[in-house]
Amino acid sequence: MPVPTPAPTSSHAPLQVVILAAGRGTRMRSARPKVLQPLAGRTLLAHVLDTAAALQAQRRVVVVGHGAEQVRQDFTNQESEGIDWCVQEPQLGTGHAVLQALPLLDAEAIALVLYGDVPLVRAATLEPLLATARGGALALLTVHLPDPHGYGRIVRDREGQVLRIAEQRDATPDELAIHEVNTGILAAPVRLLATWVAALGNDNAQGEYYLTDVVAAAAAAATPVKAVIAADAHETLGVNDRMQLAALERIVQRQIADALLEAGVTLADPARIDVRGSLQCGRDVWIDVGCVFEGRVELADGVSIGPNCVLRDCVIGAGSRIEAFTHVDGARCGDHNRLGPFARLRPGSELDAGVHVGNFTEIKNSTLGRDSKANHLSYVGDATVGARVNIGAGTITCNYDGASKHRTVIEDDAFIGSDSQLVAPVRVGRGATLGAGTTLTSDAPPEQLTISRARQASIAGWLRPRKRDQGGGSNEGR
Numbered sequence: 466m467p468v469p470t471p472a473p474t475s476s477h478a479p480l481q482v483v484i485l486a487a488g489r490g491t492r493m494r495s496a497r498p499k500v501l502q503p504l505a506g507r508t509l510l511a512h513v514l515d516t517a518a519a520l521q522a523q524r525r526v527v528v529v530g531h532g533a534e535q536v537r538q539d540f541t542n543q544e545s546e547g548i549d550w551c552v553q554e555p556q557l558g559t560g561h562a563v564l565q566a567l568p569l570l571d572a573e574a575i576a577l578v579l580y581g582d583v584p585l586v587r588a589a590t591l592e593p594l595l596a597t598a599r600g601g602a603l604a605l606l607t608v609h610l611p612d613p614h615g616y617g618r619i620v621r622d623r624e625g626q627v628l629r630i631a632e633q634r635d636a637t638p639d640e641l642a643i644h645e646v647n648t649g650i651l652a653a654p655v656r657l658l659a660t661w662v663a664a665l666g667n668d669n670a671q672g673e674y675y676l677t678d679v680v681a682a683a684a685a686a687a688t689p690v691k692a693v694i695a696a697d698a699h700e701t702l703g704v705n706d707r708m709q710l711a712a713l714e715r716i717v718q719r720q721i722a723d724a725l726l727e728a729g730v731t732l733a734d735p736a737r738i739d740v741r742g743s744l745q746c747g748r749d750v751w752i753d754v755g756c757v758f759e760g761r762v763e764l765a766d767g768v769s770i771g772p773n774c775v776l777r778d779c780v781i782g783a784g785s786r787i788e789a790f791t792h793v794d795g796a797r798c799g800d801h802n803r804l805g806p807f808a809r810l811r812p813g814s815e816l817d818a819g820v821h822v823g824n825f826t827e828i829k830n831s832t833l834g835r836d837s838k839a840n841h842l843s844y845v846g847d848a849t850v851g852a853r854v855n856i857g858a859g860t861i862t863c864n865y866d867g868a869s870k871h872r873t874v875i876e877d878d879a880f881i882g883s884d885s886q887l888v889a890p891v892r893v894g895r896g897a898t899l900g901a902g903t904t905l906t907s908d909a910p911p912e913q914l915t916i917s918r919a920r921q922a923s924i925a926g927w928l929r930p931r932k933r934d935q936g937g938g939s940n941e942g943r
């Protein structure tokens with residue numbers, strides 16, 4: 466094999482990242498491609514792409530294969546911007562995957578290979594690897610694991626030089642005893658990587674073109690191979706099965722909980738909170754056990770969240786209290802709100818300061834003005850509710866006629882008696898009162914009492930019907 470000319474060592478060489486994501490992930494036993502499995506609310510692949518972006522990679526090439534269309538479609542056009550997709554078909558191994566990506570890389574760039582199923586590695590951990598590759602070497606990220614099973618082992622000579630990587634299925638008993646393992650992540654000048662990858666063979670237990678064999682090729686060509694040992698083993702864990710995915714989820718959740726504690730948030734139990742997205746908290750926020758946060762959630766100063774609440778894509782104003790088992794999705798809540806227990810806010814709900822929404826009340830696509838209250842068993846949908854309105858227990862906005870949705874308007878200081886139905890489109894004027902049990906089908910004028918109930922009557926001397934006595938037992942149950 467001809468000895469390749471060493472790549473010009475340049476600290477300015479652009480960084481181009483290749484992410485391997487074509488494998489089936491058989492061990493997950495899932496219809497979804499492995500790299501689309503969620504970790505802390507985002508796919509494994511999204512985590513890796515973020516890391517590449519944090520390194521300011523000039524190019525990000527994702528090698529897809531198994532479920533290629535599904536993987537591509539999981540990213541919106543905006544997210545896909547700056548990603549080059551490359552298809553590996555069939556999937557003949559990690560080395561074969563890199564071979565497919567090479568035509569998209571520039572010869573004078575530095576290539577960093579990341580694995581779509583190794584999601585937690587941080588940009589800061591990769592920096593020394595890139596510096597090593599910029600010096601003209603093949604740089605490997607390795608780690609010492611107490612249980613190295615399943616990983617490729619790093620085989621070194623007596624002087625400690627890396628010779629090659631032995632895959633679990635191909636390793637000798639001596640090699641299996643090695644605890645330093647390959648994380649899969651490596652960096653090298655593209656020019657060198659290209660010559661090594663082109664020469665890979667597949668004479669191994671799996672009949673695959675192993676990327677790991679570039680180590681032996683580099684060593685044979687006298688290109689320096691340098692291992693950068695990751696300090697934090699957690700970062701380099703791969704996801705091959707559900708057990709590993711669950712373990713990583715706990716690791717990420719613990720990291721998020723620790724960051725919240727450090728930022729001054731009180732958590733009743735840092736082991737019992739799940740953040741699947743981003744959670745921003747002001748000062749003196751208190752969160753009880755069993756809460757789940759999804760998408761983008763913002764809690765202002767002094768917010769307290771009771772046990773077992775689910776909050777998704779919402780903003781909660783300062784000093785608000787959310788009681789147990791409340792579900793908030795796509796809502797904006799003002800300061801000093803009181804929600805729950807057992808309240809449900811659906812998308813498009815906007816609550817001004819001082820609003821109370823109590824148990825078994827559902828609010829959808831509605832605004833509630835300052836200090837308004839819907840404390841018990843109500844449905845407020847497609848409504849514009851003014852300030853200081855009291856919505857009595859069991860009030861329902863009948864917003865849907867089976868074909869279209871209609872709006873209900875309730876002006877300031879109105880009082881809606883319990884068990885009323887407001888058949889939209891309909892308007893309750895300022896300061897109006899609805900008597901309990903009203904079925905409102907036309908507008909209620911301001912400042913008046915509107916009531917649609919039948920007048921109450923009592924009939925003196927009325928006798929309740931009686932069962933006829935038939936002497937020989939009753940007919941009951943026939």
Ligand code: UD1
Nearest residue numbers: 485486487488556557558559562581582616617647648703
């Ligand atoms: C690989 C490494 C092993 C390392 C381990 C770290 C090889 C041969 N082995 O083993 O040394 O310790 O990762 O986690 O590289 N992929 C493709 N195309 C393919 C095959 C795989 O894109 O043809 C992708 C997969 O989607 C996955 C990644 O490459 O994201 C790794 O593949 P996987 O089969 O999980 O390799 P491991 O057996 O974990």
Ligand code: CA
Nearest residue numbers: 582703704705
């Ligand atoms: Ca793997």
